[in-house]
Amino acid sequence: MNRYLKKNYALFNKETRANRGLIDGVKRVAKNPTSQYLFFGIVVCLFGFLVCTVFSRDVKALIPKDVFEIIKMITGPGDLTDFATTFIFGIAAIGFCLLMGYSGLASLGIGGCIGIGTYSVHFIMTEAGLPIIFALLIAVGVALLVGLVVGFISLRIEGIYLVILTLALSEILRTVYSAVPKYATVTYYADFSGVMGLEYENAVRLAFITVFLVVIMIITTNLIKSPTGRAMLAMKNSTAAAQAMGISLIKYRLMAFVICTAYAALAGVLYMLVIPSVTATDPTGPYALITSLNILAAVIIGGYKSIWGALFGTFIMWGLEKVVFLKILKIFFKVFYDGNPTAEVQNTVNVMITVFSGILVIIIAMYFPGGLAQLLTELKFKISKLFKKMKEAKYGKDLG
Amino acid sequence: MAGFINTPLANLGSMCVTALVTLAITLIFRTSFTTNFAQGIISAFGAYIASCAITKWGFPVFVALPLSMIVSMLMAAFVDVVLFRRGRYVNALSKQIITMGLISVITGLTPVIFNEVKEQKYEINPIISGSQVLGKMTNSAGAGVPISVTNANLFWVAVTAVVISLIFILLRYSKWGLSVRATASNEYVAGMMGINTHIVTAVSWGVAGALGALAAFIRAPEASAVSTYFMTDYQVTAFLAGILGGFGTFHGPVICALILPMAEGLIYATLTYITEITGMQDLNNWSKAIVFLIALLIIFIKPQGIFGKKVEKKV
Numbered sequence: 123m124n125r126y127l128k129k130n131y132a133l134f135n136k137e138t139r140a141n142r143g144l145i146d147g148v149k150r151v152a153k154n155p156t157s158q159y160l161f162f163g164i165v166v167c168l169f170g171f172l173v174c175t176v177f178s179r180d181v182k183a184l185i186p187k188d189v190f191e192i193i194k195m196i197t198g199p200g201d202l203t204d205f206a207t208t209f210i211f212g213i214a215a216i217g218f219c220l221l222m223g224y225s226g227l228a229s230l231g232i233g234g235c236i237g238i239g240t241y242s243v244h245f246i247m248t249e250a251g252l253p254i255i256f257a258l259l260i261a262v263g264v265a266l267l268v269g270l271v272v273g274f275i276s277l278r279i280e281g282i283y284l285v286i287l288t289l290a291l292s293e294i295l296r297t298v299y300s301a302v303p304k305y306a307t308v309t310y311y312a313d314f315s316g317v318m319g320l321e322y323e324n325a326v327r328l329a330f331i332t333v334f335l336v337v338i339m340i341i342t343t344n345l346i347k348s349p350t351g352r353a354m355l356a357m358k359n360s361t362a363a364a365q366a367m368g369i370s371l372i373k374y375r376l377m378a379f380v381i382c383t384a385y386a387a388l389a390g391v392l393y394m395l396v397i398p399s400v401t402a403t404d405p406t407g408p409y410a411l412i413t414s415l416n417i418l419a420a421v422i423i424g425g426y427k428s429i430w431g432a433l434f435g436t437f438i439m440w441g442l443e444k445v446v447f448l449k450i451l452k453i454f455f456k457v458f459y460d461g462n463p464t465a466e467v468q469n470t471v472n473v474m475i476t477v478f479s480g481i482l483v484i485i486i487a488m489y490f491p492g493g494l495a496q497l498l499t500e501l502k503f504k505i506s507k508l509f510k511k512m513k514e515a516k517y518g519k520d521l522g
Numbered sequence: 523m524a525g526f527i528n529t530p531l532a533n534l535g536s537m538c539v540t541a542l543v544t545l546a547i548t549l550i551f552r553t554s555f556t557t558n559f560a561q562g563i564i565s566a567f568g569a570y571i572a573s574c575a576i577t578k579w580g581f582p583v584f585v586a587l588p589l590s591m592i593v594s595m596l597m598a599a600f601v602d603v604v605l606f607r608r609g610r611y612v613n614a615l616s617k618q619i620i621t622m623g624l625i626s627v628i629t630g631l632t633p634v635i636f637n638e639v640k641e642q643k644y645e646i647n648p649i650i651s652g653s654q655v656l657g658k659m660t661n662s663a664g665a666g667v668p669i670s671v672t673n674a675n676l677f678w679v680a681v682t683a684v685v686i687s688l689i690f691i692l693l694r695y696s697k698w699g700l701s702v703r704a705t706a707s708n709e710y711v712a713g714m715m716g717i718n719t720h721i722v723t724a725v726s727w728g729v730a731g732a733l734g735a736l737a738a739f740i741r742a743p744e745a746s747a748v749s750t751y752f753m754t755d756y757q758v759t760a761f762l763a764g765i766l767g768g769f770g771t772f773h774g775p776v777i778c779a780l781i782l783p784m785a786e787g788l789i790y791a792t793l794t795y796i797t798e799i800t801g802m803q804d805l806n807n808w809s810k811a812i813v814f815l816i817a818l819l820i821i822f823i824k825p826q827g828i829f830g831k832k833v834e835k836k837v
C-alpha cells in the first residue's frame with residue numbers, strides 16, 4: 123500500500139477517532155459481508171458436527187433416553203443432508219440472483235446447466251476415477267462455453283423472448299442427456315466417511331458444501347461491489363445509457379451469463395456428491411423446467427438484489443418442508459395424539475406446503491417486488507424511525 | 523421409406539395438441555402480456571376432470587369433453603379475475619412469476635380435489651378405434667408395410683381444425699375478436715376507446731383454458747397416465763413455436779406449432795432410416811434436440827420470428 127493509501131486508510135475504513143473502541147470495531151466487522159458469510163459458514167459447520175456428535179454411538183449412550191427422543195424430534199443427521207441440498211440450490215440461486223438482480227437478464231436454463239456438472243462428475247469421477255478437481259475444472263469449462271453461447275444469443279434477443287429461448291436451450295440439453303440410454307442415469311457415490319468416520323459423514327459433507335457456498339457468496343459480493351458489478355447494474359438500468367457511458371454490453375452480458383452458468387454447473391457437481399443417482403428423463407428431477415422455475419421463485423421470494431435473500435428464498439422452497447414443517451407435524455402428533463402422523467395426513471401437509479409456497483410467490487410478486495429482503499429493510503427502517511421518535515419524545519428534538 | 527410417411531401421420535395427434543396449446547399461450551400473451559407458465563397445469567387439470575368424469579362418474583366420453591372444457595374455462599377466467607386484474611400494473615417479469623406461483627398452487631390442490639389419486643388414465647379407443655389403411659409400400663426388407671393413419675388421429679385433426687378455424691374467424695370478424703386485437707395492440711388506448719379490457723382479458727383466459735383442456739383430452743389416452751406434469755413437454759414446445767412464429771401475430775405461432783412436431787417426426791424417421799442403414803444405436807432419441815437447435819438457429823437469424831412484426835423501439 124502506498125503512503126497516500128496508508129494515510130487515508132482510516133478514512134477508507136470509515137474509522138474515525140470517535141469509533142475506534144472495541145464495540146465499534148466489533149460492529150464494523152459485523153457489518154462487513156465477508157465476515158458475515160464466514161461466521162455463517164462456521165456456525166453451520168459447527169452445528170453439523172454437534173448434531174453428528176450427539177448422534178454418535180459414544181455420546182448417545184451418555185444422554186438419557188427422553189432427552190434423546192426430544193433431540194431426535196428436533197433435528198438429526200438427515201437434516202444435514204437437507205441443508206446440503208438447500209445450499210447447493212442456493213449456489214445456483216446466487217448465480218441467478220447476479221443475473222437477474224444485477225444484470226437485468228433472466229434465464230431459465232439453470233436446469234440444463236446443473237446437468238453439465240452432474241455429467242462431468244459422472245464421466246470424470248465415476249468412469250475415469252480422477253479426483254474432484256478435474257470434474258470441477260471440466261464442468262466450469264463446459265459451462266463457460268454454454269454461457270458464451272447464451273450470452274451471444276442474448277445480444278440479439280431481449281426480454282421475455284430470451285427467457286423462453288433459455289428454456290428451450292435447457293430442454294435441448296435435457297434431451298441430449300436422455301438421448302443415449304446408457305448415460306441417461308448418472309451415478310456417483312460420494313464417500314465422505316474416510317475423513318472422520320462413518321458417523322460424521324453427513325457433517326463432513328455439509329462442511330464441504332458450506333465451504334463452496336461461503337466462497338461463492340464472498341466472490342459474488344466482491345464482484346457486485348467492484349467496477350464490474352457497477353457496470354452490470356448500469357447495463358440493467360438502461361442499455362442505451364450504459365453504452366453511451368462506454369460500457370461494453372457484449373463483455374458484461376457474456377460475463378453475467380458465464381458466471382450464472384458456471385455457478386449452476388458447480389451446483390451440479392456438488393449435487394452429485396449429495397444425491398448418488400440422477401435420471402435425466404425424470405420430470406421432477408434437477409434438470410427439469412420445474413427446478414429452474416423453483417430457483418426463479420426462490421430468488422424472487424428472497425429478494426433478487428440480495429445474496430442473503432437468494433439463500434433465504436432457497437431455504438423456503440427446498441428446506442422449509444423437510445426441516446421445519448414435517449418436524450412441527452410430528453411434534454404436534456406426538457404431543458396431542460401420542461403417535462405418528464398417518465400417511466394421509468402427511469400427504470395433506472405436503473400438499474399444503476406446495477400450495478403455501480405458491481401463494482407466497484404470488485403475493486410477493488404482486489405486492490413486494492423486492493422480495494423479503496426489501497420487506498426486512500423497510501421493517502428495519504420503520505423500527506429505527508420508531509426508536510428515533512421515542513428518543514425524541516423522551517429527550518426532545520435533536521438539535522444537531 | 524414407409525417410415526417417412528407413417529411417422530408424421532402418427533404425429534398428427536401431437537400436432538393438434540401443440541397447436542391448441544400454442545394458440546392458448548398466444549392468446550394470453552397478447553392480451554395479458556405475460557407468458558403463461560401455468561398453461562400445462564391448467565390443461566392437466568382439465569384432463570383430470572375429464573378422466574374423473576369418465577372413469578368415476580361414468581359419463582360418456584363426449585359429454586366429459588365439453589364438461590372439462592367448461593370447467594377449465596371457468597377456472598382460467600377465475601384466475602384472471604382474481605390475480606391478473608389486481609396485478610395489471612406489475613411489471614412483466616412479476617406477471618410470469620405469478621403464473622409460476624399458480625403452478626405450485628394448482629399442482630398442490632389437484633391431488634386433494636381428486637381424492638389424492640395422482641394419476642389416472644382413460645381410454646377413448648372403444649369409441650374411435652381402428653385405422654384407415656391408405657396404401658402399401660415395400661420397405662428395405664422386401665415386405666409390404668401399410669401406410670395407415672388411425673381414426674382417432676383423423677377425428678382429432680378434424681376437431682382441432684374446426685376449433686382453431688372458429689377462433690380465427692371470431693378473431694377476425696366478431697366484436698370480441700376486434701376487442702382482443704385492439705387490446706393486444708395497446709391496452710390503455712383500447713380502454714380509452716371504450717373496450718372493456720377486463721372482460722376481454724377474462725374471456726381470453728377462459729378460451730385459453732378451454733383450448734388447453736381440449737389439448738389435454740386429446741393427449742391423455744396416449745400418455746401413460748394423467749399426472750400433473752404430463753403436459754409440460756407440450757408447453758415447452760408451444761413456447762418455442764410461439765417465438766419461432768413470432769408473438770406479433772396470432773397465426774404465426776399456430777403455423778409453427780404445426781411445423782415443429784411434423785419436423786420432429788420427419789427427423790425421427792430419417793434417423794431411424796439411418797439407424798437401419800448404418801447400425802448406429804439410438805439415433806432417433808436426438809430428434810427433439812435437432813429440431814430445437816434448428817429452431818434456435820432460425821430465431822437467431824430472425825429474432826422477431828418467421829411471421830413476426832419488427833417492433834421499432836423509440837428512445
